[in-house]
Amino acid sequence: MVNLTLLYAKAALTGFTRRGGELPTSSLDAQVTVDPEHLARYNKVCGFGVRDELPITYPHVLGFGLQIRLMTGPGFPFPLPGLVHVANRIRQHRPLRVAEPLSLHVALADLRPHERGRQFDVVTTVSVDGEEAWVDVSTYLRREGGAAKESSPRAEPPSPTARWRLPGDLGRRYAAASGDRNPIHLHPLTAKAFGFPRAIAHGMWSKARCVAAFEGRLPAAYEVDVRFKAPVLLPGAVDFSSTPTGDGWRFALWSDRPHLEGVISG
Template identity: 85%
Template structure:
């Protein structure tokens, strides 16, 4: 955890001088094992039951330090503050057990134009004994002009399946379980320093919490693809909706606006 705090400090001190038009050809390979205590905290804060099977979102946590190192490393063209996590797609080829050591490979990929700037992917793969079993693609946006799109006129929230109340300390609890101690999630004062009136929930917490709502109803191999629409202020309330679609599920989080939209497919 201390290493991640130092990486965020490095990003805050050096990031604003960064400029560039290409991603560095760097990657990271690391062998990881699951800490049962940390997994238990993650399961509690995200709503998963206590099982030996890893939640589909959990290897993202195991690779997060490597992801952050690449985005604070030499040659990375953008300051970390201000990058917006706009999408995440995870495919699981089979269930992963907490007892299985994982080989993680993390790489930067596909810097491309976006109507509001530029975007790129951080691709993390997990293998067991040389077999690729899990793939995570996180898409980040570097804003460089343009304005955020508002929901289309007449857009209506889907009928809610559940309402979740999110406490003020949710960001700190998820940070303790995941290691993601980005200041915008921890406290109103640190969030205000980055332009947010209140702390906001982690995007990957919101994805994990949605997936947890389907626990026991998903196949061994599946994909979860989400788009992060707007920050969720803390404390707050969000409506969760879910409906069958094309052999899988569509789901969303709303309050007075859409916060997340996602699809689960086989």
């Protein structure tokens, strides 16, 4: 079991020493079995029902500790505090079952320029009996001084399908289910230390909650690709919208501005 509390402390203490222009080539592997009670907590906070199949977003939390180990390990060039999770894409080749033993592989990839700094991917793969079944690509941005500020024309919000009211303790509840105890999600005081007016919802909670809204309407194999636009402040309320496309759905979360935009495709 990865102790994420210690890793976050390590990140805070060593971040100022991290410099470099390349990602380490190291990777991490683990064998995982799903704890049904942990899965039930995750399903409850994200809005999924109880099923034998894992939600498409659930393996992300199984690999999250390995991801943080890589991003606090030797040779990683950026301090963990300040990295921005800007996108996440998950491809499920087939449903994963609760009782299946899962083989996880996590690696860093594709450090590249961005108009606001540099970005890179953390790629997590789940295999069962040697066959790849699930792939997650999380893209992180390292903002750098002097980078051009991103701008885009103001868009009109889509017509809402539902409104979700989010309690102030949502970040703590999702942290307990996911292991992601980044202080920006836990309490207004710790969030203010990083420049937020109050705690913000986890991006991966937002994605999971959106996917849960489609439960029962998704195929066995599909992809969910999202872009995280702006933080969701807690407590708060967001409007969810969904529109069918030729092979799936387009969806979004809005309040006074866009928070998340995503596509589900077969």
